[in-house]
Amino acid sequence: MIDILIIGGGGAGLSAALAAHEEGMKVAVLGKTYPTRSQTSMAQGGINAALGNVGPDSLEAHIADTLKSAHTLGDEAMIRRLCEKAPEAIAWLDELGTPFSRLEDGRVAQRRLGGASGKRACYAQDYTGLKILHTLHDAALKADIEFLGEHFLLNFIVEENRVLGVTAIEMKSGEVKAIGAKSVVVASGGYSGLYRGFTTNSTATTGDGVAAAIRAGCVLSDMEFVQFHPTALKGSGILISESARGAGGKLLNGKGERFVDELKPRDEVAKAIWEQLESGEEVFLDIRHLGEAFIEENLPQERKLARLYEGVDPMSDLIPIKPVAHYTMGGIEVDRNHMTKVEGLFAAGECANAYVHGANRLGGNSLLETVVFGREAGENAAKFARENGEVAPKSSEQFEKDRNFVAAIPHFTNQIDFYEKREFMGKIFYRNVGIVRNEMGLKGVLAVIRQMQKELPFMGIADKSKEYNTNLLEFIEFGNMVELAEVVLVGAISRNESRGAHQREDFPREDDEKFGGVHSLSWKEQGVLCNEFEGMA
Incomplete structure (x- = not known):
């Protein structure tokens, strides 16, 4: 049996996989695309670490810059941990063979990114994420970590609030599979795909892991905060x-x-x-x-x-x-050990909200988070697996439910073209849930999204084949997008202020009295979306 199952083969997923492997765990990485096509490859500018290789810098300055960008929504303890471990992360990547750009004396070159008080971003020309990703992938291959490529995540198997594995579609056969694991790390990326046609992200960034998490009983937080590059x-x-x-x-x-x-x-x-x-x-x-x-x-x-x-x-x-749209600050809420509300289910990278980015991520901190918190999540998942062991599912309810759902999709009436709806969603999200927002526009989009939810059974697919049915997979992706769109909108409507990346025309100032240090939390009860605001513990 797999000890640790990683969902997603980007920077966070591969860092988690390598860390869990170092702990002696049997690790597998599952993804709908291959690791080298993950979103990490699009990160160009650099990865932050207060090394001081090019001009003065300090740990405290890195922490201060990150807190300032977060606009009171950052957890100072988590930010301090992230920044403290940054030099160690660069040393680890360097040891693995990441081809960083160098100064004449051989030290790693650094440059300044927006919001930084000094030249802090370590880089590899303007291919930083790509070079890091390929280095991590090579290291994972050398470690004989198993890769389950072309597997599309459907849902987490959860019983008595303990994750026992996942259900996924094996693309080459079209079959629904149940894959068991002692613990699971979600590193599936963000949800900027909601802004289709108006995002730096690949078309694969549809928030599948985040949507599966809220269905599994996890809490999502700060979903209204979307950074625009x-x-x-x-x-x-x-x-x-x-x-x-x-x-x-x-x-x-x-x-x-x-x-x-x-x-x-x-x-x-x-x-x-x-x-x-x-x-x-x-x-x-x-x-x-x-x-x-x-x-x-x-x-x-x-x-x-x-x-x-x-x-x-x-x-x-x-x-x-x-x-x-470039980066989603919101995501699956995790504790300081990177575990979600579901026992044994961890999350890291852009899909997670560890409260280090707050209302506006500091440039250069995303790659840093994937490495530092990815490794921590892998280590903690290994510890959980070692201490709690294997638990066999008592029933195959989730598997049967998902297999029946996938089998039913080709029989949907297909009266409405979901591709047209997907393109329309991207346009109205960019226009009304974008850089500047107001209540009328947000509520108008929410009405459209809720209508789409009602219409999903009338959308369906034209391709009825089983093997490599991209039409089927894109329909399921669209369902995840519609589910998350509602969460984003409810949070955005309820946050009656402007803070960081969330700019409201009708509430143009930060309201620290009402929203300072306060996070939006979203979860589901019997399939119904619930939302509230809560201050940092």
């Missing part, structure tokens, strides 16, 4: 790294005017760009003055992306940009 390519939404601005890139409007300090926190820069766009201006990123040698050495990917997707060469042209 200031600089994505105008036409495609593909990310242009913050490192371009950290290196001296300028933001210009159509008149050639700079209108914001480019290295302010992401929420402030994204809002300033949005206001320019709403006023009818175009917005551009200008890195021409950095010179060809610098761009080719430090920002080669940004040049390739701009040429490929926008038809402009940053050496001589302005890059047209817009802000799009």
